[in-house]
Amino acid sequence: MNLKYRIAIILGLILASFWTLFPRTVVERVKRNGEFVYDTVRRVPLKRGLDLQGGMYLALEVDESKGLIPDKSKAIDNALKVVRNRIDEFGVSEPVVQKAGSDRIIVELPGIDDPVRAQDVVQKSAFLEFQITDKTQAFDKALPRLDALLKDAKIAVAVTTPGAKKDTTSAGLQSLFSADTSKKADTTKSDSANAVAANLGGPGAFSKLIQQGGMPGEYYVAQSDVGLVTQYLAMPQVAAALPPAKVLRWSSDTLSLGNRVYRPLYVLDAKPIITGEYLTDAKPNTSPTEGNLVQFTMNNEGARRFRTETSRHIKDFMAIVLDQRVMGRPPVIQSAIGANGQITMGGRDLQAAQDLALVLRAGSLPVPLKVADVRVIGASLGQDSIHKATTAGIIAIALVVVVMLGYYRFSGALAVAALALYILYTMAALAGFQAVLTLPGLAGFVLSIGIAVDANVLIFERIREELAHGKTVRTAIDEGFRHAMSAIVDSNVSTALTAAVLYQYGTGPVRGFAVTLLAGIAASMITSIFVVRTFYMIWLNRSRDAQTSLSI
């Protein structure tokens, strides 16, 4: 090939590389005064993986612990849309939300500093229901029956409630015991089953834990008894004896009466008058009287239904139920309600109101999700990794340069110049293909600097052999490149095949490693074969004594 073309190609590649790597203005979500906004920023277009810039990686699966989901793949598709909507509004720069395999959602949130909150936003079901509190006193009528049931279940319970209980349960038992027996309050877990059984024997085992509340369908349970009541309600025979077409829901808030803390328990009509599916907007607000709250708006159809339903329930109390928890105290319906309403947040902060508004806007999750895999990397650790890998890279380059210059002198200098181009081309290739740079990728890159000169070493050794056979410099160079070619191609292709396998079967960081390896192989073939050859050709054309001696 004509020398001029060769030079043109190399210069063209250099220009293209610089152009690819030149810091450019991109539109990105950035944090400005605590708010995420779209803005233009200038930066080098090299993508850093989560392990380098810090952030959170989440893999979510359908949670089937509370019942099987028939069509998982479809459910995941629907959940994916919701999660994507939520994340888009959550405010992270360049989030990734994608489906992996048939039943998993991958969420990547770079630079996140509050992983718990992020996870909550992703996982919250956000299923909103409006239910009327029961006015038929169905629960009161059922109480004697429940008491009797618990009495009968005394022996069974001692067997079926094993030691594993929540802490609240034993706390509840402690207070019970301190009231009517002299047994020390420090009940161990194995004791608690017996304690349940003992308590069951008493008259009104259930009803004595329950107090009438301030509105129809409202009951108060001492905070310390909440665990015990929950446990009773979970017993199959109790669940079967509960009034039909009613549901029991705990309040999300507690309430202080005198010096005791209670948690309200509501008995609600099972059929909601309306659900959150008609919601079109929700925004957080703060009111001086009710604290933080979320105001919502429904679409026309929702508003119409809401109006009809509420007009039928004037003077009734309406519970706003989010994920099976009653939010705030159910308000009384004064008159038909239209498109707007609000959810009070109790004592929780504005952030909680913001997050709730966000998940309500994005819609509810069609299936519960559980975390299958989570990685959170602090931004400082990522910075530290980049810093260390860069140090290692610079030292590796220095060592390789010393070896090449010391051993091959002038030719070594050509190889070093080619190595500089190798680094430039590889970076450009990574930027150009929008590959993600990871820590293993950086390590692979440092390693590839050592491996990249291999092709040159092969060629130089060949040239030396040819020179030793008494060939002229020009012929020796030609022959050297020609003979080394098959070894270079075979070894690089086999490495590239391995890298391709890694890419196919790797995840996250390992994939980044494979991409770096592939880019490195391509760049090293170009620089060691094409670029160094061209350097030699330039030198042969210009130098007078080139024909007789070569510094190699």
Next chain:
Amino acid sequence: MLRILHDTSYDFIRWWKVMAAITIAFIVLGLGSLAIKPLNLSIEFTGGTLMQLEFTQPPNVGQIRSTLDQAGIRGAEIQQFGTNREFTVRAQDAAAVAAQSKGAESIAITIGRVLKQKFGENNLTVIRTEAVGPRVGSELKRGAIIAILLSFLITLVYLSIRFEWRFATAAVIATSHDVFTTIAFLKLMHLEISLTVVAGLLTVLGYSLNDTIIIFDRVRENLRKGRKETLYETLNRSINETLPRSVLTHVTVFAATLSLLIFAGEVIRPFAWVMAFGVVTGTFSSIYVAAPVLLWIERKWPRKTGVRQSSSTATPTSRTRPSPATATR
């Protein structure tokens, strides 16, 4: 001109029995010790929770342990990581993994909460959390094994096309040898096997294969020249001829590996160790596994006249060269 190991004619292959004994002893030692204690697999493969914590003051490890024990996270491994203010907590036993089946993050949240209660909210930062559910772990394990096997298969096919099956088989056996020595090395060094380490292992395989290919390429070329010599002699000649290249390349790669090992930090260190060992085992296997195995294959299944050796590489003389039976002396 600075030259090292120029025009050598060492009889490398003569020592193959000694070398085989050494490498088999190493592999047996390494893999044999698996019977006592299994491989140190990372949570990516077993499932579990890993947290990296940075304290403002060097903490008392005993306190960390007792705090975790009280929280019900028993058997967690607590290790210093780099400085004496950084620690990793690893909850990887069966109980911890089972506790995660409802959600991989549960244990991590507990660890973070109880330690912050104990040491104070501002006295420690969680700088890395990894929590992998058991299902993901087994999938990754399967993926890693498939990746290694598939890369073997592809290599075998590629080399069979470029060389011929005898060379390809010898190269793949040499590379499998490196898998075993590297696993033995990982075991003896008690290094943690993570996805990154598996990537390192595959890089070692690629590198070792490279080295074998460079020598076999020379063998292929020397066979084409049709010298009157045995395959044994051709192999030795080829190893000697490629010796300067081997030394130079291994030196530069080792330099890069060494700088990774020393400067690139804790996270990447196991990977760097694998690579450092890989340079050694790759070089070794190219000479002492690939070459003797090729000789053995040639003796078992000698190339017959008329059998196509490889695309256009067969010359009349190479077909009639003496049987490699003389090669083993």
